[in-house]
Structures are given as C-alpha cells and as structure tokens.
Amino acid sequence: MIPAAFDYVRPATLDEALGLLGKHGEDAKVLAGGHSLIPAMKLRLAQPKIVIDIGRIGDLRSIGERDGKIAIGALTTHYEIESSDLLGRSCPLLPEVAGKIGDVQVRNKGTIGGSCVHADPAGDWPAAMLALDAEFEIASPRGTRTVAAKDFFVDMLTSAVESGEILKFIHVPVTAKTAAYVKFAQKASGFAVAGVAAVVDQARKAVAVAVTGVAAKAYRATGVESSLRGLEISAATIATAAQKAADGVDALSDIHASAEFRVHLARVYAVRALELAASRG
Amino acid sequence: MVTTTENAPEVNASQGYFGRAMKRVEDPRLIKGIATYVDDLKLPGVLHAEFLRSPHANANIKSIKTDAAKKLPGVLGIFTGADVNDKAGTIPCASPLPGGKSPAHTVLAGARAYFVGHPVAVVVAETRTIARDALDLVDVDYEPLPAVIDPEKALEEGSPLTHPELGTNVAFTWSLPAGDVDGAFKEADKILKIRMVHPRLTPMAIEPRGCAASWHAGESSLTLWTSTQIPHLVRTLLPGMIHIPENKLRVVAPEVGGGFGSKLNLYAEEAVVSYLAMHLDRPVKWIEGRRENASATTHGRDQIADNEIAIQKDGTVLAIRSKIIADVGSYCQLLTPAIPTLTGLMLCGCYKLKAVRVDLTGVHTNKMSTDAYRGAGRPEAAYMIERVMDLVASELGLDPVEVRLKNMPESTEFPFTTATGLMYDSGNYQAALKKAQDLADWPKLLEERDTARKAGRLFGIGLSTYVEICALGPSKIMAAGGWEWACVRIEISGKVTVITGTTPHGQGQETSFAQIAADRLGVPIEDIVVLRGDTATAHFGRDTYGSRATALGGTAIVMSIDKIIEKTKTLAAALLESTPKEIEFKDGKFFINGNAKTALGWGQLASEAYVAKNLPAGLEPGLEASSFFEPPNCTYPFGTHIVAVEVDRDTGQVKILKYIAVDDCGKQVNPLLVEGQVQGGIAQSIGAALMEKTVYDENGQLLTGEFMDYAIPRAADIPDFVLGSTVTPSPSNPLGVKGVGEAGTIGATPAIANAVVDALSPLGIRHLDLPFTPERVWRAIQEKEGQS
C-alpha cells in the first residue's frame, strides 16, 4: 500500500516537463491522473526515483474542434470526455467509451492520455482509438511527431511513447453517430475481457472494428472489416463477418476468461457493436 | 422503499419498541465519520508492525537475514519464528475432532512455510512507512517444495504431504450415521447420484483485520484492541499463548468493519503484536492490507460432496449418503473442523428423511485455513439438499414445489427431530412457501417462463425452502460455553446502562437491545445506553457469530431486568409501607395494586437504592443485575426464496430478473434491521452464486488476492428484492426470536442455483456447480449444443 520513496517535481509547462524527463531518463515516471501509475507504485511494481507530475499543465487539458478534426489534450479526464457536449455532437463514440471506464471516481481523475500511454491490454480507449484511426501527437525536446493509432499500441503495456517523450494531444475525426462501443467487463476490475468499438459508414459501405481485452494489445478486426466492405450492413452480413473478429489473434487466457471464451466474446461483441452502431443511423 | 416487509410482532409492552422498525442509535458516529475503528486509535508512542509473508505455498525456510533491515533508521527490531514462537504460543483449534491430526500451529513459520501469506517475520518500526521499507530489506532464503493443492489428489497414494510429520494429508474424519441408511436404500425405487462442489470463498469484510496492543508495565497487564467478533473468546485463549494471567488481559473490540465469520478467530498477528508490546514495552499496532486479508484471513466453504439419494417414485426422499471432502487448508484454526460437521447435521434440510449418512474427510493442503464464513456449513447443506430436491423433481417429472411439500413436516409436528438428531424448535415451512409463492405471483411467473421458452429464451425459476440452525447454542455442543451474559444497571439518576456480552459489529444491537430494555423497563429509549465489546466492561460474554446475539443476548438482558424488577418491588413495598406481593409494575412505575396515586418511578427508586437511607433490612443497595442465559436448544430459522433468472445464451451471463424472499426469524425486534440482514445475506449469496471463487493455481499461488481479481457484488448487481416474512416464534428463548444474521446467505444461493439450472434445463443440463460465471455457463451450453 505504501510506495517506495521518490522525489517529486511538478513542472508548470510542457517544456519544463520534457527537460526534467530528459535529465532523469529511466529514473523518472510521468504522473498524469495517476490511476495506472499509482496502483503500480503502491504494489511496488513500479519504483521510479523521481515522479514528474504533469497534472497541472493546463494546455494539455482541452477538447477543441478544428478543420473537421477534434484535438483532445492528453490530460483530459474520462469524465470531461463523458460529459463533453462537443464530443457528444461530433464524436459520440468517445463519450460512450468514457462512460464505461472504471467508475465515477476513476473517471474524475484518470486521463485519456495516461490511459493510452499505459496501454493496458484490457483498457477501453485503445479500441476506440484504433476504430477512429486516431492520431497521437507526441512531444519531445526535439519537437513533435505524430503516430497513427495502428502504430501507437505496440504491445502489452507498451505504447509508442518513448522515454523522454510526453503525449500531448490525441486527434480524432469528426464522426457520425453510427458508432458504438460495447464491452464484456471483468466482473472484479471492470476492465474489458472483450471490448469492441465499431464505426459504420453506411454511405461508403465500410466499417471499422477494433477489439480490446482479447489480445496482448488492442487490434483492428480487419477480417470483419474486409468481409463487410461494399456490402449492405444487415443482421445477416454482420453475423457472418463478425465470425472473423478474432482471426489471427493470440487470445489471452487467465482466471477470468480462457482464450477460447475471449475469442467467442470478440465475435459476439463484434455483432453487438456493429448492430448498435448501424441502428443509430 | 420497494421492499414489502410484513411482520406482525406481538407488541408485548406499552411503548411498543419491540417490533418497531426504527433507525439506529449507533449511526450518528458512523455517518459523521467519527467512530473509532482499530486503525483510528491514537496511541502515544505507538510502533508499527508489518509482517513478512511467504510468497511460496510450500517451502523450507533455510535462512532469514535481517541485518540490512535492522540498520534502517527507525526500525526497532525484526523478529522471526526463532524469536517469538516459544513466547507467543500456538494458535488454538477449539473444536478438534476425535482422531484428528493437527500440526503445531506456531504464530510465525518455523522451519517451513505452509501457504502463500504465511507470516515468516515481523518488522517493528517507528512508522508504518519505515516498517514497510524494512520488509523489502529482509532476505529470506526459501527452498520451494511441491505444493499440495488439489484435495482429492492429496488423498491419493504418493501425494506430497502438507505436513510430512503427520504422515497423511487427512486432517480429520467424521461420520454421522443416522438411521437405517442401508435399509432405506434397499427400499428405494431409484437411487440418484450427484457430485456437488461448493467452491472456496473469501469473506472480504471491507475493513481488513488489525490490532493494537499496549503493555501497562506498572500493573503487568495488557490491553489488546483488535478488529474481532470475539473479544471474550480471545481473552480466554490468548493468555495461555503469551503467558499472562487471564485477569491481566483486557480485550477490546472497537468499531469493527464487518466480520462475517472471518473475524471469529484467534490469529497469529494478535498473539505476536501482544507479545511485541510486552517485549518492547511500547504500544504496537498492525493493520492488515487487502492482499494479506485475502491470503491470511480465514476462507469459507470449499467442499466436494459425492451424494447418493434414495427416492420413491412418488417423490419421497428416503435417505442421503454423502461423502464430503473439506479442503481445510494448512491448519485447523478455531472452528475449522466444526464447520463441515454442521453441513452433515443440516443435510436433511426441512425434510423428513428417514436416514442420513455423512462421511467427512478434512484435508490439509497448502492454502489458508477455512473456518466460519457467514452460514458456516449450513449454506453448503442447504445448497445440496435444495439442489437434490430439484433433481428429484426433474428425475421423476414432478413439480419441484410438490416434491418439497411432500417431504416437509406439518407445522403441527414441531418440535421436529430430524434424522440427524437435531430438534427443530418450531416451523411452518408450508406457510413461508405459500407466502413466497403469493408474493412472486407464482402462476404468472410460470406463464412468463412458458412464454420466454417458446421464444427460445433461457428463462428459469428456482426456489429454495431452507432451514438453518443458529443462535449457537447449548453449552453441551459448544467448545467453551454457549450461554450469553448481560448486565443491566439502573443508575442513580434513573438512566439505564445495558451491558451485553455479545459483540455486534453492524448488526444493530445497540438499538435493538435498547428497544427490548425500553419496553421491559418502561423507560424512554433515549435513557438507555448499550455497551459492548470491551472485556473490562462486559466482563462475561460469548460474543457474536452464529446469529446468536438477539436470541441469547436479548434474553440475558430480559432476565437481568426481571431480577431488577423483582428487587425493586421489595424496595417499593418498603417505601410504600406495603408488601412485595401488593406491588404492581406497569409502564415503568411501581405502585400498590389498584392505587395509581402511589406510583414511584425509576428515578426515585434508583435514588433511594443508591443513597440507601431507607432501605429495608436485608436489601442490598443498588439496582443492578446480571444473568447468564443458557439456551435449551438452538433455533431454526427458515424460509422460501424464489428467483427468476434469464441466461444470455451468447455470453453465459445470468441476470436476476426477480427475487422474492420470505424469511421466518421468529419474533422481530426491529424489522428494519431484519431487512438489512436478509438483504446483506442475499447479496453475499448472489456473489457466491454468480461471481465469487477463491483461486489458487497449481503452485499454490493465490490468484484472487485483491478486489481487482476477486469479484464481490456491486450495487448494480443487486436487483430490487420483494421481501416478506412469517413469524413462528421460537420456544428456545422467551423472546421467541430465532435470529437472522445468516439466513439470507443460506436460503439464497440454492434458489439462484436452481433457477440457473432450470433456465438451462431445456438444453438437457441437469446440474452445474457454483459459481455460475459467464464462461462456466457458456461452456455448459456449448457442451450440450455440441452434443445435439
């Protein structure tokens, strides 16, 4: 319950934070909402020598629309996303996902950036980020670089953010209402055993389907997507396509769900996500 | 409020507190956050202890290096088994079974660690943070050994032994041959066979354990504050361990944040912390973390039963043969062996079986001990017999309600002695069943099921008609006295102090006992204070467990009050120049028969009693009496729970659509509190039925050590209940109370189990064990659909 001792700094600006990160390298960890880092520190699984608290860097906490895209600051809390009128109008998938994360207390403090960088295989955000082809704007002392969602979630608990870098913004497109996120939650923790985000573009007869909780990292169910390309979205076409929801995936297995069950749930929830998304048209 | 609770208690006194649903006097401090749980105690100069625990299920301890840890500033000492085991005694089992083999249970591990979480060393430091840091610096050299995990494999030839010196993994065996079982089986038209598993559960009280000890060197006495259900039993058992006289030990249960049986024990940490306080001559406090609680606080249940049931074609259940394997973990703690024997004794449920044979084997494995957990052996029994009744019904194509009615005793047959020799005090199982069916709108429920099934939905209805044994109990069957004690004192001002030997920790007896006393004495309830939990104040007691407090503690209070009334009649008679026979007591006043003008109240009489200027010869001053109530029998609450569920075919998730419970706990002192106990018990049963299971992997690693992995129900998991009650007073005590603390946990799981199996029955599924997690249900469906 009590973390190992550490030094604490709270930079006021992103540049200051980057400077500190550069100086301390592997000895440092970035603290945002703390809801991934602090539990790990309390169990002493993480023992950074210095914690860099970026929680007060105001620029990183924002939701703004510009040129058909929405920029979400990395420090925006799940609650701010859940209750955002702008997102409710322009990208309702995100408030839907946010409302399913953890519980009220976790949503008040946890951040979308912290959560994505933590890259928990059972986190909810990765599914939505992949389905939306989000872009991650990452800052370092050398400037900023942008990483596409498909390259952002590298492996279990590993994102593309490297040591010395800090995630700044997540950019998502303005999306139609025909999107949905459904999940089968692990009963104790609330994390996803299988979470599926689906975005349906009825005009172009294309879908984006992403799955979290099933494998070491979230993934796009490309088999489902290609099966539906060019077809009318219907219960029948969805049912057939969804069978591919876990194709080529090495499913996780633990006391909460076997690999076989996760694969099955991926298919079931792919159906549910697509049907729900399509019904919102 | 959406529950409908009907109670027709007899209001047996003028003020009508008994039977009144009223809010609790203990609540203000709790809702304001100013109550004192053990970690809230502020003890000047207190030191903090942290325990280093084995990460292995089975390992020789080759060496423990403490030098580095000792050097950390603020560390006062690091103690291992070599330092304390001969000074802090061995942990007692109060209920060993004849022939049982017990290893010595030293407070810290000695040469070997026997389960993950086994305390190996203890660090004492100025702050909890320093103690925690020091733990990381203690270097233990373990030699891991193969772990004994599967209790059935543990009984096989060639299995590794949990305790090699015992030569066996059998902790104890126990047999209950009751009636002519062989004869009944010969007579039977059919024999059913069913194997049932009740998984291990973790009680998970929201407040983990903790204790603090303070040595008073001047008096050579010790005070131990501990989050316990049993301060009195601790005071009885601890002195021998730490070598101080019983009358130099004070044990205090402060506010306790839930117990459910997991704090009905004497634990290593209590003895070690006590010893350390004495040895260091400074107060020492230890507070358990959640993982420690999950791994080193007692677990519940964990039984595998192979059952054979002898039945007649008409649904009569003649007899049951049950071979039960109880995985008790590495040690028998206080009541470990007793718990599964309660399963055997209650296996008949509320039915007139002719014969029962239970053969119980307790098995030692490299896990934490099992012991009492809400229901303690009776949920396992109710689960089995109620599943059996449904199996009988489905096997014979009969209505599960009719099968139950066929085998139940009539209400006129009480007291009813079961095949296992228990005398059920009173009961009317048919009335509770009927009332539950009425509240459930049974015919409509059946129609709903028909409609749902026609639409291909997996909709199921389940019921359980349960009975349980509680208000433990007559001293003949208890380990160290089953009586209960109370003291009632009218103070000089006329205010009333009630001291109970029970130790409520959420059950509300500070209120319900005040209700009983207010009515009996005819005083305003605001004038009464109920004290509990401190052995210096409640100097006798047998504490709170087994749903005993109101039935036994309440009676002891009434006995004490009646003694005071008797004495006060003598005093009043003297003051009124009359004789005791002429004195009447009514509505809190004593007066000469027929002459209300002579009325004297408690205030005046108390003043006289203590100022003592006008006492008649031979009458001692004071108005105080204490009593021990020795119950003649246990009590037997009962009821019917009806549940409707729907199973999601695709995910295996079970949704409870309707929950109806009718419970009979005899007379109800406070129906609001009764409702709370029933609802809480049902919620724990929902957990046991749908989501809870303590999991050790094949190496004995505990995989459910935190709330992240061990699911307990949340608010969204609990439907609105429809609650009702019948009132069949118990003849086992003058209050007519049976007790209700565990009833919900006993009646609910079987009803849910029966509902889920009913929902799956169109697929040909006959039985499925707990918990009904989505994957388990889904697999059962897949297996059947794969076969078709």
Added chain:
Amino acid sequence: MNTAVKIRVNGMLRESEVEPRLLLVQFLREVCGLTGTHVGCETGVCGACTVLVDGKAVKSCTMFAVQADGSEIRTVEGLSRNGKLHPVQEGFWECHGLQCGYCTPGMIMTAVQLLERNSSPSRDEIRHALDGNLCRCTGYSHIVDAVEHAAKKGLL
C-alpha cells in the same frame, strides 16, 4: 525529501511538509487526524477512501497528497453544517443504509457528488453511480433507498 503542501480540508487550511509518497488518504487520516476516510484495499477498487477533491469524488488512496496541493477537499467530517446533518447523511440514517459503517463515509461522499451532478437520479442511476464503492454488509438496497431519500429532500 519532504515537500510543502497547502491543502484546504473541510474549509480549514492545512499546511504541512510531507513525503511525496504520502497518499492523500494518509494525509487526511494521519496529518489532519480525520479518520473518517477509510482504507479498504490496495488497488483502488473498494472506494472506502472516497473524498471530494475540488468538488469531484476521488479515491484518496490513489492520489498523493502533493497532487492535492492548493486543492479543496471535503471529507465526511465536513458534511454537516452547524450540527445539522447533510441530507445524504440523513438518508443513510433514516433508511438503514449502513451496518458496520466502514464503507459508509466513502459511499456518502460518492452519493453527495451524484446528487450535486444529478438531483433526481433513478434507482438504476444511483446503482451505477456507486460502481466504485463496495459494501459487504447491506446488499446495497437500503443504500439506494438512502440516496433516493436524500434526493427527494434536496441538497439545499
């Protein structure tokens, strides 16, 4: 190395030098002496430690005190005004929304925030708002009743 913090707790400013690793719940309990906020687990699930930080319900076991520097904290001890109970506290009392009381402070703080955000929640909304608060005693029904009771009474 200790860090200076200034945290307003129940209206009173507390200034202290704390280790960075001191959790907010420890700050409240050990430094401020306010033991109404409880610890029930280590992984931020049980919610017994819930307090309001700048108006938002937060699990104080999953926050360092240093993160709360400059913030306003409300704990259960700060709910009643001039000896008068907060409507949520009253609701818990009236409806028997507690038994052992250990989860209660955290439960109450989460309920306070719920009603500050949604003045008349449905029973299901109440249940879901309490996803982050575990209770082992009550089975939650009376807790839901308690919050409904408070909602009907209103927070003003």
